[in-house]
Amino acid sequence: MSFVEKTTIMDSAEVNRALRRVAHEIVEANKGTDNLVLIGIQRRGVPLARSIQESILELEGVEVPRGSIDITFYRDDLSTIGPAPRVSTTDMSMDVTDKEVILVDDVLYTGRTVRAALDAIMEWGRPRAIRLAVLIDRGHRELPIRPDFVGKNVPTSQREIIKVKVADFDDAEEVVVGEVIGE
């Protein structure tokens, strides 16, 4: 079984443009930066949340609080032994109670990661609202979850794989579509 990259659908400039637009939309929807909190889902949601935080700082001159959350222990598939994300750090030093929490992830697919993240955040407090920002929405939801802010909608087949590469973990910053060859 191997992963073959087919096409690059977003390059570095396009990723940054999309994240800047998402940052604008977040501030617009919230009517400013009051009570905003950004939370990236480990691992690739974390650098994306940081980019959005930087864009908001440029735009409004305010550094909104940012945290990260690891959802490994909130997954629903322990018995099926799937590829689980490695356990990373959760940093929730800010208070989320009565805040407008923006959850940030790279790809929205089945919705199960977001479901787990919602559970995890609720244990830290009672936000006024939780909104979802993703770089890529690729469809195929298995739960009633939808994003509030989307970098790019990418219709995919379930055979395909979307890879978001970020400078922190990969050698490039881009989004590629690939396919699994052979079983």
Place this chain on the structure above:
Amino acid sequence: MNEFSKDLIGLEHLSREQILTILHTADAFRAVFDRPIRKVPIMRGKTVVNLFFEPSTRTRISFELAEKRLSADIVNFDAGSSSLKKGETLRDTAENIQAMKVDMIVMRHSSPGAAAYLGRILKASVINAGDGPHEHPTQGLLDIMTMRQRLGNLEGKKVTIIGDISHSRVARSNIYGLTKLGAEVTVCGPPTMVPGGIAKLGAKTELDLHKAVADADVLNILRIQLERQSQMVFPGNREYHLMYGVTSEVLRRTKDSCFVMHPGPMNRDVEISSDVADGPRSVILEQVTNGVAVRMAVIYLLSGGDPGSLGATPHGGEGR
């Protein structure tokens, strides 16, 4: 990829990579303790039975808390009020419990090999919480976790284990685990309490306490197990304290950075003096906190928590 078998019987059977994976996972669980809700839902719907044939306070509470913080359903078995008193065999007891559909059994028993035996005949996972003088793997792991928090990588670090080595499952699990991580282990105690074959496990013997502590990075002081001693192997508690008790006088002969551990429960002023136990160089209570995290990690990994991705990069990149 680190594959875990369904049972954890001892550190003898774990690889260095598996040990590092457990410790890495335990760090992640340790962070959960600082949250407003010290509980994660990952073991929802799983049932764990704590089967304790020997009295235990700390280990049992520690396992119970670990299971609760993973959201498992738990049942506690008390040997005192059980059918064992009516003559039921271990095998029958265990098979009956398994017939009630449980996922995991945590067992303490006075016979070496009891946990391994159950693991062979049962489909459920078995965690050894101490089998006689053989092994106590989760204690070994929590000791190693505590040492690594202080010392980082244990490669070349000097660990001195003091006390009743022959009767101690804690000593054995420590020696297996520590030598796999590259630490140099020295055992020290009265000659009647140090078995001759200990060198086969990779530990050095030094019967003189003052020499044994001189260049140690950490002292792990064992409990004198009065209940496990069928015949007296030392003249008395006061004599033991004078010869092998770790006091502030003994600590003065160690390196300034040397710290002190004890698996509990302590016999104060026998193997360890109160001023050492309560002093600034004692990490005994950190051991207790780490114990819950280590047990959560073991339960999680044996239940099918994906170790491959978890252990991909244990900190410091030692896992290669």
